[in-house]
Structure formats: structure tokens, C-alpha cells
Amino acid sequence: MATSPLNRKLTQAPTWAFTAYAIFAAFTTYLCMYGFRKGFSVGTYEEQSAGFFGSVFALKSAMVISQVIGYALSKYIGVKVNSEMPKSIRGLALIGSIVVAQLALLAVALLPSTGKALAMFFNGLPLGMVWGMVFSFLEGRRLTELLGAGLCCAFIVGSACAKFIGQTLIDAGVPEHWMPFAVGLCYLPVFLLSVWLLCQLPNPSSQDESARVRREPMDRKARQRFLMVYFPGLIAGFLTYIALPVCRDYRDNFLKELLGDEELGASIFLKLDLPIAIAVLSIVALLFLVRDNRRGFFLTHVSALTGTILLGGCTYLHARGAIGNSSWMFWSGFGTFLAYVPFNCIFYDRMIAALGTVATAVFCIMMADALGYTAVIGVLTYEQMAGGLGGSKVEFSHQLCYATSVIGSICLVGSWLFFRTKTKASS
Numbered sequence: 001m002a003t004s005p006l007n008r009k010l011t012q013a014p015t016w017a018f019t020a021y022a023i024f025a026a027f028t029t030y031l032c033m034y035g036f037r038k039g040f041s042v043g044t045y046e047e048q049s050a051g052f053f054g055s056v057f058a059l060k061s062a063m064v065i066s067q068v069i070g071y072a073l074s075k076y077i078g079v080k081v082n083s084e085m086p087k088s089i090r091g092l093a094l095i096g097s098i099v100v101a102q103l104a105l106l107a108v109a110l111l112p113s114t115g116k117a118l119a120m121f122f123n124g125l126p127l128g129m130v131w132g133m134v135f136s137f138l139e140g141r142r143l144t145e146l147l148g149a150g151l152c153c154a155f156i157v158g159s160a161c162a163k164f165i166g167q168t169l170i171d172a173g174v175p176e177h178w179m180p181f182a183v184g185l186c187y188l189p190v191f192l193l194s195v196w197l198l199c200q201l202p203n204p205s206s207q208d209e210s211a212r213v214r215r216e217p218m219d220r221k222a223r224q225r226f227l228m229v230y231f232p233g234l235i236a237g238f239l240t241y242i243a244l245p246v247c248r249d250y251r252d253n254f255l256k257e258l259l260g261d262e263e264l265g266a267s268i269f270l271k272l273d274l275p276i277a278i279a280v281l282s283i284v285a286l287l288f289l290v291r292d293n294r295r296g297f298f299l300t301h302v303s304a305l306t307g308t309i310l311l312g313g314c315t316y317l318h319a320r321g322a323i324g325n326s327s328w329m330f331w332s333g334f335g336t337f338l339a340y341v342p343f344n345c346i347f348y349d350r351m352i353a354a355l356g357t358v359a360t361a362v363f364c365i366m367m368a369d370a371l372g373y374t375a376v377i378g379v380l381t382y383e384q385m386a387g388g389l390g391g392s393k394v395e396f397s398h399q400l401c402y403a404t405s406v407i408g409s410i411c412l413v414g415s416w417l418f419f420r421t422k423t424k425a426s427s
Contacts, residue, residue: 004200011202019143022201023150026134028194029094030151033130034158035165035187036101036123037067040108040180041253042166057384062117063108064253065380067124072377074128075370082132083363084219090133091199097126097133098191105181116177128369131155131344132362139361140204144349149285152341156277159252160269162187167269226359233418237347238368240304240411243404244340245372246379247311250400251333257393259325272330280337287346294423297350298416300342305412307338312405319398332401339408343368354423 010018045059057065085093104123108116138147166183174182227234251258259268283303290296314331317323323331348364383396 003202006200007202010200015143019146021197022138022143022147025194025197025201026138026147026151027154028190029198030131030134030154031158031161032187032191032194033098033127034154034162035191036098036105036184037071037127038159038162038252039166039183040067040105040120041159042163042170042256043176043179044256045176057117059113059116061380061384062113063120065377065384066117067120068249068373068376068380070121070124071128072124072370072373074125075366075373078129078132078366079223079363079370080220082129082136082366083223083360085133085136087136087203090136091195094130094133094195094198095192097130098188100126102181102184102188105184109175109178109181128373129366131369132366134198135344135365136360136362137198137201139349142207143288144346146285146288148344148346148349149281149288149341152284152344153277153281155344156280156337156341157270157273160273163255163269164267222359223363226357226363230355230422233415233422234364236411236415236418237343237364238371240308240339240408240415241343241368242372242375243407244336244343245369246375247332247397247400247404248336248340249373249376250379250397251329251336254393254397255329258329258397260394268326272326272333276330276334276337279334280341283338284341284346287350293350293353297347297354297419297423300347300350301412301416304339304342304347305409307335307340308405308408308412310335310338311401312409315398315401315405325394336404351419351423354419 101123104119107119166179169179169182287296311332318328348361352359
């Protein structure tokens, strides 16, 4: 296949230049995805409802649940599509996903309440595969931790940026139902340029393959064989991940409600999440210094376990009145992302390298994501249909944080116990 001049230059570029370029391209691509996914969540859509599952839901909750259903279904589709997708069509697939999502936001602006909720399903449906497509450009490299840390910065600050722009547009007079489409238009040109830049990245070198194991697309038989061999350890990791998106997504979608009287305007989203991004990603990026794959894999367990314990601890302090809403949102976000970030970039990449098996980390990530967002659907639907805990989002979030802390901590220990006998140190 013919290569572009930029691709050839990147192949010969110094390590620092390649790293900076790859992080910029991946970060901006995934950051822009949030302009199409999360802009709508800054709206409150008060005193509006929609028919959903045969019941009447608050419109915002119906939109959130509908989008997550589409997003979760996309993850299941991505288990096959992402793990088998050749690099040659990833760019077109990324652009096609965003075009469909943006058209769905146009439908949100035009349709009545129930139609808006349905449109959000088609908005989420293509977006769930974007992470896997972007990360597949980065996995299997000696610098994957560093590249992954830069990419993960996008999903910590991406939502905050989209909500900041959305709130700014509302403050400027853009109608609430047109705001999500308008946010997408702001991001579209940058997204198209970012995808082009991402597609210029060269394939992993022979040195990368020697250090991190060759990465190949996995057909159905390869996926089944991989699951059967490592099933107990994978299940422990998947259970941890199932709990994490529930906490993260609930905080993300209802941050304004959880802040309550402490909500301080559009800038509050960046004030909370930007320091979290810097702190978490500084910690994760340091793991690239660990050359031994087995040691690096188990250090990701330590990072995630620290996060789950912190999540439970800060929630306990908030429930006892020792810290305020904004402090709780900061520390719970920090704990959640400290556990969540490794699973989205380096946990499975290091696992495959430490196991010494030819596979793709994207398969594991998409499987974990699919299960995690299925749990998100169940929790959000339960809260609406069963009333949660007397309608208090704060009390409901407390319970989610406690459950995530306990389940995640136990399963991370279980994962470590299983894989300590299966993995091998780097030669």
C-alpha cells in the first residue's frame, strides 16, 4: 500500500517527535468525539418528559438512557468489528461514525420529546466504536503507555470541554434543543483534520513487536480461544470495569445536579476535571518507564486499586458531611479515573505483552466496554423506574460509589492472583 510523505517522515522521525505527533493526533480525534456525545448533557430539559419502555421518563433521563443503550450496543458490535478492522479503513469508519452521530443531533433539534430520546439512540450507536478505532493506531508500541496516557486525557477533559461549549452556547441564546447540534458543528472541522493526521501514523516497528508482541486482528476462533485460556482473570478484570463506567457515567451526566448549590457556571466543568486529567495521566504515563511487562502489568493493578479505595473513602467523608459537593466530585472523579484510565489503554496492552500471546488489546477493551455500558443502562433504568433512593441523586450516587469501590477492589486482587502465575517477565 502506498504511503504518504508525512507517513515516511514519521517513520524516520526522532522518538520525541513521533510521540508528540501521535499523542496530538489521537488526543484531538477522541476529544472531538465528545463534542458529538456529551454536549447535550449540559441541558436540563426541565418540565419535559418522554415515553420510554412503556413509562413516562424525565426527558433528560430518557435521552441519557437511550444514548447509552446505543453506545453499549455499539460496544458489542465493536467486539467483532474493531478486533477485525484493518488499518486501511479505520479513517473512513471514524468519519462515518461521526457523521451519523451529528445527523442524530439534528433530529434531536427537530423532533418532539419521544423522538428526541429515540434520536439519541442513533447518536450513541456509532460512537461506542470510536475509542477502539483510535486506540488501535497506538497499541503494541514501546511507548503505548505514554501514547495511551495522552489519549486518555481526552476522555477526562473531553466531556468537560463539550459541556463548557454547550453551556456557553446556551448562555449566548442558542435554544437548548439546538445546542447539541451546534456543539457538533463547532467540533467537526477539527475532527476531520485530526483523523487525517491519525491515519498518517506508521505501523508498529519490528522493535515495537519485539518489545510488546505482534498485534494481529482476531477472528471469532481466536477470540474464543483467548477467552477460554484466560477466562478467570479476564472475568475479574471485566467485573471491575463493569462497575467503573456506572460511576463515571452517572457523575458525568448529572454533574450539575450533584453539585447542587455549588454549581459555579460553565467553567466549573474544566475546573474540576482538568486537574484530575493532569494528575491521573502523569501517574499513568510514568508506567512507560517500566520496561518489564509483567511488572508494568501489575503496577496497573496498583493504580486501579488505589483509585477504587479512594473512591469509597471520599464518598464516606461526603456522606458524613466532612467534605462538600465540589470536593467530593473532585476526589471521586480522581479515584474513578485513576482506576478507569488503565483499563482503557495500558491494562490489556501490558497484559498481552506479559502473556506473550499474539492478540489485540482492542478486543479486551471493547468486551469490557460492552459489559460496562450494559450495566450503565441497567442502573439508569432502575433509578427512573424504581425511583432509586427517594429521588435523591446524591444518595443514589453514594451507593454507586460504595458498590464500585468494593467490587473493584476485590476483583482487582483476584485478577492479580490469577495472572501472577500466567505472565512472564520481559527478557
